[in-house]
Amino acid sequence: ESLRASTSSIGKGQQPLRDIPQSVTVVTERLIDDRNLDTLKDALKNASGISFQAAEGAEEDIRLRGFSLQASGDIFIDGMRDPAFYERDSFNWDRLEVLRGSASMLFGRGSTGGAVNQVSKQPVLVDQNEVSLTIGTSQYVRTLGDFNKRTGENAALRLNAMVTRADNHGVPIDNYGVAPTYRWGIGTRHEFSAGLYHLQNDNGIHYGLPWLTPGPATGGNYLWKTDPKNYYGMASDYAKTGTTQGNFVHAFRFGDEAELRTALRVA
Numbered sequence: 001e002s003l004r005a006s007t008s009s010i011g012k013g014q015q016p017l018r019d020i021p022q023s024v025t026v027v028t029e030r031l032i033d034d035r036n037l038d039t040l041k042d043a044l045k046n047a048s049g050i051s052f053q054a055a056e057g058a059e060e061d062i063r064l065r066g067f068s069l070q071a072s073g074d075i076f077i078d079g080m081r082d083p084a085f086y087e088r089d090s091f092n093w094d095r096l097e098v099l100r101g102s103a104s105m106l107f108g109r110g111s112t113g114g115a116v117n118q119v120s121k122q123p124v125l126v127d128q129n130e131v132s133l134t135i136g137t138s139q140y141v142r143t144l145g146d147f148n149k150r151t152g153e154n155a156a157l158r159l160n161a162m163v164t165r166a167d168n169h170g171v172p173i174d175n176y177g178v179a180p181t182y183r184w185g186i187g188t189r190h191e192f193s194a195g196l197y198h199l200q201n202d203n204g205i206h207y208g209l210p211w212l213t214p215g216p217a218t219g220g221n222y223l224w225k226t227d228p229k230n231y232y233g234m235a236s237d238y239a240k241t242g243t244t245q246g247n248f249v250h251a252f253r254f255g256d257e258a259e260l261r262t263a264l265r266v267a
Contacts, residue, residue: 027096029121036134038142038164040075040088040096044116047098065100067113076117078247080265086241087201091144091162092179094119122193123148123156123183140166140173155184170231171204191251200242207232243267 053061073083166173181195245267
């Protein structure tokens, strides 16, 4: 299951992928961990039909089949729209689902390009703990914690946390996030879950290339040598983004094949 996904929740409920009449790509947690996919942009590079347009202020305009996801509000968390502009982190993802084709077929409105759904990790009925550390160049350090505790016969608590720091040659990264979720009635007719999600990013902005025009310094053309370690920007520039969300979900199961899911989110 960690290598290949057979179900999806990008529609109106959990259903087999073969029953969705559109192309769906699922980036699993195993793939996210193996490739160190830290952000939404990194994860989407593993799906076809995705392109990125660098907007002003280093914001990423993500395009699916040529249509902007942010402009049409086609980024979701657990099937509910998450339309804000911020750098989304993968620390609390169980998987990422990318649907190509008209999003309005499932959600009533949306772009022609498709939709992206972030599926959150949920508490499970087993005690398990995992801590990981990634160290890279430019003083990059990323620490992840995933702790699950069974608290009763059909109840469990799960906590995911993340801290990422990097100097990044003058374009600093300073991110942290925390996501506790409590779930009870697991596997019963009435299942509930309540959770919080907080993510804060305090990063720099890189303009990519220096502001130069063709002349003697550049040999009369637009090509000049640039060291990857050079920072082109100003120390006063910054990108502070993030989100704080609270959610409550109730699932009522009519039987093995049908359920009614009610979800509330304040963000």
